Amino acid sequence: MNGTTGETSPTPSADVVDAGHLAPAGGVPSVEGAADTTVAGPGSVAQWTERYTHAVMDTFGPPQKVLVRGEGAYVWDADGTRYLDLLAGIAVNALGHAHPTLTAAVSAQLGTLGHVSNFFGTPTQIALAERLLNLAQAPEGSRVFFTNSGTEANEAAFKMARRNRDGVAGPGTRTRVLALEGGFHGRTMGALALTSKAAYREPFEPLPGGVEFVPFGDLTALEEAFSADAVAARGEVAALVVEPVQGEAGVRPLPPGYLVAARELTAASGALLVLDEVQTGVGRTGTWFAFQQQEIGGGITPDVVTLAKGLGGGFPVGAVVAFGERAATLLGRGQHGTTFGGNPVAAAAALATLGVIERDGLLANVRAVGEQLREGIATCGSPVVAGARGRGLLIAVQLAAPVAADVARLALDQGFIVNAVQPDAVRLAPPLILTRDQASDVVAFFAGLPADLVGSPTAPHGSADPAPTVPATRPKG
Numbered sequence: 001m002n003g004t005t006g007e008t009s010p011t012p013s014a015d016v017v018d019a020g021h022l023a024p025a026g027g028v029p030s031v032e033g034a035a036d037t038t039v040a041g042p043g044s045v046a047q048w049t050e051r052y053t054h055a056v057m058d059t060f061g062p063p064q065k066v067l068v069r070g071e072g073a074y075v076w077d078a079d080g081t082r083y084l085d086l087l088a089g090i091a092v093n094a095l096g097h098a099h100p101t102l103t104a105a106v107s108a109q110l111g112t113l114g115h116v117s118n119f120f121g122t123p124t125q126i127a128l129a130e131r132l133l134n135l136a137q138a139p140e141g142s143r144v145f146f147t148n149s150g151t152e153a154n155e156a157a158f159k160m161a162r163r164n165r166d167g168v169a170g171p172g173t174r175t176r177v178l179a180l181e182g183g184f185h186g187r188t189m190g191a192l193a194l195t196s197k198a199a200y201r202e203p204f205e206p207l208p209g210g211v212e213f214v215p216f217g218d219l220t221a222l223e224e225a226f227s228a229d230a231v232a233a234r235g236e237v238a239a240l241v242v243e244p245v246q247g248e249a250g251v252r253p254l255p256p257g258y259l260v261a262a263r264e265l266t267a268a269s270g271a272l273l274v275l276d277e278v279q280t281g282v283g284r285t286g287t288w289f290a291f292q293q294q295e296i297g298g299g300i301t302p303d304v305v306t307l308a309k310g311l312g313g314g315f316p317v318g319a320v321v322a323f324g325e326r327a328a329t330l331l332g333r334g335q336h337g338t339t340f341g342g343n344p345v346a347a348a349a350a351l352a353t354l355g356v357i358e359r360d361g362l363l364a365n366v367r368a369v370g371e372q373l374r375e376g377i378a379t380c381g382s383p384v385v386a387g388a389r390g391r392g393l394l395i396a397v398q399l400a401a402p403v404a405a406d407v408a409r410l411a412l413d414q415g416f417i418v419n420a421v422q423p424d425a426v427r428l429a430p431p432l433i434l435t436r437d438q439a440s441d442v443v444a445f446f447a448g449l450p451a452d453l454v455g456s457p458t459a460p461h462g463s464a465d466p467a468p469t470v471p472a473t474r475p476k477g
Contacts, residue, residue: 045078064412070097073431073438075417084438085417086430091247091279091394094310095356096431102313105352106345115343124347131354132321135288136305141325146342147318150278150308151186154241156320156336157274157304158190158208161239163330164272168236174271175210175235178225180242182216182249185276194241197248210238216246217255226265239272239304240265244290244297247279250425251389251396253296260298272303272327278318279394282310283357283432286367286392293391303327310432313356315349317342362432366392369439373428376443384449386424395428396421397446401454410453416445 048066065077073096075085085093095102109124116122129144136142147153158177167173177194179185185194192200193207201207212234215221224230226237240262246252259273266273280290289305291297304327308318318341322328340346357363370392377388377397384407387398397418399407404420411418411426421427428442 043078048078072096072098073434081415083412083415083417084430084441086411086428086434086442087417087419088310088429088431089314090309090419091284091429092309092312093314094282094284094353094362094432095313096433097314099313099356099433101356102315102349102352105348106315109345109348113344115340115345117339118337118342122342122344122347124344124351125342128319128342128347128350131351132307132319135354136321136323137292137301138321138323139301141328142321142323143328145320145322145331145336146347147308147320147338148316148340148346149186149318150276150306151188151191152338152341153278153306153308153318153320154185154191154194154276155188156331157239157241157276157306158194159336160304160320160322160327160330161241161272161274163335164238164270167238167270173236174238176225176237177211178214178222178237178240178271179211180216180246181213182246182252183213183241183243183276184246184248185241185243185278216249216252217258219258219261222262222265226269226271237266237269237271239274241274241276243276243280245280245285245391245394247394247427247429248421250398250422251394251427253389253391256295257298259291259296259300263300263302266303273300274304274306275302276306278306278308279429280391281305281307282353283363283366284310284392284394284429286363286370288363290391296391311353312346312349313353315346317346317350357432360433365434366432369393369434369436370395372436372439373442376439377446380443380447382447382449383451384453385446390428393428393430393432393434397426397428399424399426399454403453406453407449410449411445414445416442 045066049062052063052066067075068078069076070085073085074082075097076082085097088094113122125146132144133142145156147156161177165172165174179194179196181196183194183196185191187200189204190208192204193211195201196213212225214225242254242262244254244259263273275291277289277291282288285293287293291300291302291305301323303323305321306318307321311317311319370390373395374388374390377385384400384403385397386400389396389398402423404423404426407426408418408420419427
């Protein structure tokens with residue numbers, strides 16, 4: 001059977017699953033006197049899922065599968081079935097699974113120095129900060145703050161916006177933070193306040209105030225938010241927070257020219273331009289950062305960029321890159337902190353990930369394979385597929401009907417992991433190491449979708465947000 005269509009693996013059996021390692025109940029350590037690190041219990045997907053439902057909070061629903069190991073772009077479940085991982089932990093596993101350089105770097109660092117508080121510095125932390133500033137081409141005076149996740153990075157950026165409070169009209173007059181409709185910035189309270197989706201927000205209101213949402217890609221609305229009338233009525237703007245490509249809304253790149261205009265508006269008013277590159281950063285779109293692409297960023301320099309996901313190649317690490325002295329000094333001593341952020345192991349994982357991306361030419365691979373996927377899927381001839389969009393290896397497959405959940409289930413049955421990101425859109429965010437041959441298998445899957453799928457959808461009805469139709473140019477007159 002083809003490797004991307006449910007091939008079974010001769011590796012660990014149902015009751016001994018390689019998760020370092022999972023073993024039957026009563027497993028004993030292999031070294032006398034060593035701690036028993038085995039995970040005891042039955043090994044089938046069904047059995048592990050049953051245990052999951054009784055032990056893990058029901059915030060995600062039951063797992064689609066219980067995965068036990070990975071190698072390259074593939075993962076295996078507890079029943080031994082292999083899948084081509086086209087989600088990569090939601091754009092996290094940049095180097096795929098079990099990459100030898102990454103695992104060696106983490107192991108070596110953990111064997112030397114695993115954690116210190118931020119009362120102390122470490123060589124890996126310092127080197128990673130310098131590396132990120134270099135890759136971002138940040139000016140003199142720029143600095144980095146390390147976190148453990150994307151939502152924490154956006155929390156820190158939100159606090160930086162709160163510190164940017166003294167406006168043209170005097171102290172404390174910058175009271176508004178702007179974000180875009182359709183944006184997703186995280187689940188903690190501050191990051192959630194920047195996230196527009198009502199279903200995420202409403203159960204936890206009241207959220208931190210002062211946030212206004214502007215229609216996606218609409219420059220007229222953005223200019224109105226910065227206008228003298230808006231400032232007189234609602235106060236000055238402290239920050240504008242945007243994703244260069246909205247991921248959760250269905251992989252929607254900002255229209256060309258939007259960020260250039262946003263930079264002009266924020267610079268003129270003293271507001272911060274904050275780019276959430278948690279999903280798009282670290283090579284995901286074919287450049288180190290999405291804003292570095294001319295079509296998206298137009299050559300701008302932002303004030304703040306937030307990162308996470310792919311930065312550690314699977315190890316939890318996030319970062320806030322502050323561009324220039326002004327942004328870098330908004331948070332002073334004692335005004336923000338973290339216990340684990342920038343710990344030596346996380347920093348070593350990030351340095352290894354960045355090093356492999358550069359060494360193996362993965363940015364070029366992302367551009368080439370991403371183009372192959374988008375063009376191949378868009379022209380595959382399936383009546384279920386209406387098109388494809390995105391940048392690099394962050395892609396949405398637009399469907400002709402709200403059948404994304406059905407497509408995701410069919411994909412899993414045939415050995416592909418994808419994400420039904422919107423009712424009529426499927427997201428692909430595979431490892432940056434995805435090959436052309438693997439991409440061809442993905443195209444073949446979409447080409448082979450049954451035509452009657454669009455006639456009898458079982459997924460909830462609705463539609464994904466369409467690609468922007470509002471031109472990112474200033475209105476005339």
